[in-house]
Amino acid sequence: MSTSTAALTATGISRVYPSPSGDVQALEDVSLDLHSGELLVVRGPSGSGKTTLLNILGGLDAPTSGTVHLGTRELTAMPETQALDVRRRELSYIFQSFGLIPVLSAAENVEVPLRLLETEPAERDERVAATLELVGLGAHANQRPYELSGGQQQRVGIARALVTEPKILIADEPTGQLDSGTAATIMELLSELTHARGVAAVVSTHDPLLMARADRAVELHDGALRRHGRHASDAAAD
Known part of the structure; x- marks a missing residue:
């Protein structure tokens, strides 16, 4: 696929954080693209820069240098007001800590x-019910987070991310707090939903076993891209 058709394109992304003991290079000249209907895994050990990269790709942080394009x-x-609107309408996030409101x-x-998007109540109800059914939680709509398992809570997080129909x-690290069996189920669900809905999805993980569910994988090491363009199963076999 050509870069011009990518849903998201990052070019030359670097991020430097100043500190009293000297600048910290969190990312160094990272370039990648992400296409509709593709599940891309960003692999790397803790501290490799995965979260920093995802925050920049989603507009939650700004790079020291480089650019991120959504299409063209x-x-x-973008000014912050425009970026905020884009984040609400076109980008969605799934967090390792689930991020659910307990009450x-x-x-x-x-x-x-x-x-937040001021969607009409009738449409809200319809979309919420349909999305919970999509992730297999239609029967748990009225339960609060503490009444759900970790895997079910993450499914709620996935439903919340999908309900706005993001691009x-x-x-x-959406499986970081889950056991290996539940983690594999969540990754399989993400893969199926990405392909079915044509969403461009990027997922960070340090677990090579989960990469078999991805279409493509890249690896960060000390903030730099080590491996690019290999199929996830090839990388997972290393």
């Missing part, structure tokens, strides 16, 4: 981003 639009050049039910948690899905 440069995300890194809200599963359905109410999924509904939050639609409320790009960003997941930062």
Whole structure:
């Protein structure tokens, strides 16, 4: 696929954090692209720069140098008000810590981003119910997070990310708090939903066993891209 058709393109991304003991180079000249209907895994050990990269790809942080484009639009050049609107409408996030609001039910948690977009109540209800069914939690709509297992809570997080019908899905170690069996199930679900909905998804992990569910994998090491363009199963076999 050519870069011009990519849903997201990062070019020459570097991120430097100043500190009293000297500058910290979190990312160094990272370039990659992400296409609709593709699940891309960013692999690397803790401290390799995965979270920093995902934050920049999603517009939550700004690079010291380099650019991020969504199609033909440069995300890194947008004023904050425009970037905020893009994040609400076109980008969605899945967090390792689930990020659910404890006092809200599963359905109410999924509904939050639609409320921020001021979606009509009838449409909100319909989309929330359909998305919970999509992730296999239709029967748990009225349960609160503490009444759900870790895997079920992460499914709520996935439903919340999908309910706005985003173009790009960003997941930062979404299986980090799950046992290996549940983690594999969540990765399989992400893969199926990415392909079925044509979403461009990027997922960070340090678990090579989960990479078999991805379409493609890249590896970060000390903030630099080590491996690019190999199939996930090849990288997982290393």
